[in-house]
Amino acid sequence: MPMSIDFQSRLFPHLSKIVDHYGTPFHIYDVRGLLENGTDLTRKFMGQFQFKEFFAVKANPNPEVLKLMRGMGFGFDCSSIPELVLATLVGAKPGDVMFTSNNTSTAEFQAALDIGCIFNLDDITMIENVPEPFPRLICFRYNPGERRSGTSFIGVPVEAKYGVRHDQLINAYRMAMARGANRFGLHTMIASNTLDCSYMIETVRMLLEVVEEVSAELGIKFKFINMGGGIGIPYHPNDAPFDLFQLAHEARYLLHRFKERNGYVPALYMESGRAMTGPFGILVTRVLNRMSKHREYVGVDACMSSLMRPGMYRNSQIAEGAGYHHITVLNRYGHPKSGPTEVVDIVGSLCENCDKFAVRRELPMAEVDDLVVIHDTGAHGHAMGFIYNGRLRPAELMLCEDGSVRLIRRAETIEDYLRTVADLEPNVMQL
Numbered sequence: 001m002p003m004s005i006d007f008q009s010r011l012f013p014h015l016s017k018i019v020d021h022y023g024t025p026f027h028i029y030d031v032r033g034l035l036e037n038g039t040d041l042t043r044k045f046m047g048q049f050q051f052k053e054f055f056a057v058k059a060n061p062n063p064e065v066l067k068l069m070r071g072m073g074f075g076f077d078c079s080s081i082p083e084l085v086l087a088t089l090v091g092a093k094p095g096d097v098m099f100t101s102n103n104t105s106t107a108e109f110q111a112a113l114d115i116g117c118i119f120n121l122d123d124i125t126m127i128e129n130v131p132e133p134f135p136r137l138i139c140f141r142y143n144p145g146e147r148r149s150g151t152s153f154i155g156v157p158v159e160a161k162y163g164v165r166h167d168q169l170i171n172a173y174r175m176a177m178a179r180g181a182n183r184f185g186l187h188t189m190i191a192s193n194t195l196d197c198s199y200m201i202e203t204v205r206m207l208l209e210v211v212e213e214v215s216a217e218l219g220i221k222f223k224f225i226n227m228g229g230g231i232g233i234p235y236h237p238n239d240a241p242f243d244l245f246q247l248a249h250e251a252r253y254l255l256h257r258f259k260e261r262n263g264y265v266p267a268l269y270m271e272s273g274r275a276m277t278g279p280f281g282i283l284v285t286r287v288l289n290r291m292s293k294h295r296e297y298v299g300v301d302a303c304m305s306s307l308m309r310p311g312m313y314r315n316s317q318i319a320e321g322a323g324y325h326h327i328t329v330l331n332r333y334g335h336p337k338s339g340p341t342e343v344v345d346i347v348g349s350l351c352e353n354c355d356k357f358a359v360r361r362e363l364p365m366a367e368v369d370d371l372v373v374i375h376d377t378g379a380h381g382h383a384m385g386f387i388y389n390g391r392l393r394p395a396e397l398m399l400c401e402d403g404s405v406r407l408i409r410r411a412e413t414i415e416d417y418l419r420t421v422a423d424l425e426p427n428v429m430q431l
Ligand SMILES: *Cc1c(COP(=O)(O)O)cnc(C)c1O
Pocket: 056, 058, 059, 077, 100, 189, 192, 193, 228, 229, 230, 231, 271, 272, 273, 274, 275, 379
């Protein structure tokens, strides 16, 4: 969802001052937008059952963002030790952290156990790898295979590397019980960036059906179902937003029916990342060069190291495809440009031809020193950054509720770049 008029009106008048102070490029997140959106999620899902969002840390692992999420009562979804450390750093309590692993090591299980996470096991073979004391509460990630069609990003479930097959599931719970588990959850994540709310409703229905099936076989009750993340945001202004109200409404109905049949109701968990933070961040970058080659190029001072999605999800140099991020051109004083347009590619400096924020995009004429705002970078933006080609990751800022701007991560420096090779202890092995 391209940035709201409200965010624009609070930011753009001050943007040139912010750019002068912090330099470009940077991501900036809107605290007010983040809080309103998160509060709205909880309000929509309130009902006769328990609901909890576990924010997917990988979407935006900045501690200040995580603190906001925690402040709204959210837990965290983690899948690596550094993510577990981050969740702990911002004060997550045992039970607030879901550890959703994939191809997990014993060290990772140990770390998750030390913190008291909810274990979400991705494979039947993982059960025996979990160290003692085996958690009482165990969840499995379910992969429905040919029972469900796919979405464009994760692909069809039969091709996905995640989850336990349907025919393995009952055995998996049985094995977990044999190790001492006595409370259970069921998880799935089969969509990514979907705007189709009926797909998510079907996912809730599917989870509840599987719960009934397993319960009937093993005589167990389920503490929760977790529908995963994957709720999409409208990156393109013409995309229709995901209908969260409808999902909440239908989920309530399905849970109500479940209760009528089974006499109890599991909690509903969600681990949304993108939909929580995506629309509330932008990448601000400055035009370095105007170049005329076989196409017209606008070169900016950010590149794929700041935001990988356009380059990664664009399927050709012709069409924007699934990597579309909306772009606004402003003059150096922060006024959005209007007037004559042109068709350009917006490019970074990386030696990779996919390093383009836009291809063949019609935009107002951009000049050197203009500002280019790339929308919807609040999730899977900075977090996916990398330092290939010595292009270092940019700063992150926050527009706070009181109107101040705060640095919440500095830009990387050459010292950071050299850290893993500087001052090495001698470590040579004679063979
Ligand atoms: C990535 C991921 C999420 C978050 O996905 P979004 O598309 O950001 O909502 C949630 N759960 C798991 C297990 C994930 O891998």
